[in-house]
Amino acid sequence: MKTKQVSTLVLAALLAGCLGRGGDDADQAAEATGPAAPEAYTAPRPAPDWPQATAPAAPDWPQGPAPAGPSPPPEMAAAAQGTPPPGGPQRVPIIDPNGFEKPMPAQWVQLPAGWQTQGGVVWDQNAPCGATPSLRWQARAPDGAHLMTIHPSEAWTWDNLGLPPSQGACPRQPITSARQYLEGWIQRHRPGARVLDYRDRPDYVRSPPPPDGAGTTWRKEAGEFLLAYNQQGTEMREVVAVVVQFSNMAMPGVMPGEVRQFMSGTAFGATTLAAPAGQLEIDLLARIAATLQVDPQWQARMNRHHEEMSRTATRGAIERGRIMADTNREIADMQMRGWEERNAASDRMHDRSIDAITETTRYQDPAAGGQVRLDGYSDNAWRAADGSYIQSDDPNFDPNRDLGTDAERLERIE
Secondary structure: OOOOOOOOOHHHHHHOOOOOOOOOOHHHHHHHOOOOOOOOOOOOOOOOOOOOOOOOOOOOOOOOOOOOOOOOOHHHHHHHHOOOOOOOOEEEEEEEOOOOOOOEEEEEEEEOOOOEEEEEEEOOOOOHHHOOOEEEEEEEOOOOOOEEEEOOOEEEEEEOOOOOOEOOOOOEOOOOOHHHHHHHHHHHHOOOOEEEEEEEOHHHOOOOOOOOEOOEEEEEEEEEEEEEEEEOOEEEEEEEEEEEEEEEEEEEOOOOOOEEEEEEEEEOOOEEEEEEOOOOOOOHHHHHHOOOEEOHHHHHHHHHHHHHHHHOOOHHHHHHHHHHHHHHHHHHHHHHHHHHOOOHHHHHHHHHHHHHHHOEEEEEEHHHOEEEEEEOOOOEEEEEOOOOEEEEOOOOOOHHHHOOOOEEEOEEEO
16 A cells, blocks of 8 residues: 655654744843834853753663553653653653553653653544644743743645635645744734744754655745743743645646645644743753654654554555545536536546546545545545545455444446
8 A cells, every 4th residue: 555654753853843042131122122122032041051062872761672561660750740860961751651552752852950841642533634643742940930842733734726714624724834824823822922023944844845746746844933921920932933844736627727736734733932031041942952862662663553554544545535535525526517518538538637647546436426536556445434535555455344444435437
């Protein structure tokens, strides 16, 4: 089965990208000129107890299989849930408690002495457009001044069919840039906050997007806002940063010269760093990111997970099916109206031409109003009860039996 995998190294993509710069020394000068004065990024202030060189591997770095049992080892659990051992900067795990047979560290990150953490990897089958696994994780300074939070990932779709935005399992939203995503995120999560600065941050993008192909192009963007707001009587400053990956697919429309554009976006979890005005050290994001390491055992399990999904209706196919399901009904209706205006011979030539250009295959789907176009690299397709599509090259594969899901086999149109 050939599918397109959605990246699951959410924290790696995020922290490796979300590198801050500067300090918050400009707060006092900005406030002296009034609340409307813009705040500027300044040179970073080093934390007094922060290592100035790349940290060596911790002596307790896991070398063998993770211990058996329903919960992580006590020292791992203590670090992950709040209290790193004393004695200086500590490497602490970010735990995946539910992804596999037993809890295990997914990432390791080094924090300043005394910082406390909570949260970890979350698997949410109801995440928009299948954006899972993700992170819900926080790290707080011992004096409570600085709070770093990684928020769950989000995904959406958009197109040029002229339909209005919508919500649902895979929302349709006109978000086409990292800045647009952050503006919407701020409205939802920081209503009333004052925007002090914005800048594009291409330096946050540390890995390239997937290669273009099969009519699809990919790109990554990153951006960062500096906010001000009052929290229970305390004037706060907060950096909000994100890395977003976009895909764009074009295909011929029904009318001559018509080109239909379909876009999907995935925000790898907005990362925030907040502190009282005059205390924010934006550079902490970069410092923490520089210490991140993916746990090799967790990565190996994720690789095996994707291999298994590739053999039995991969998650990538299901996620892509959810995205396509939101647009296929409209496409099918438009195509049917166009086909009714042409004779049968012209219809067959037209359809075969589109199949060849877009590398897609047509299937009969009465539930979707007629026909749908799906990835042309698989020979078999099913429509699941939730409206998504599952494809496979394996003639013996049956999602009803192998996945335990209610699915109807679709008839391929030759």
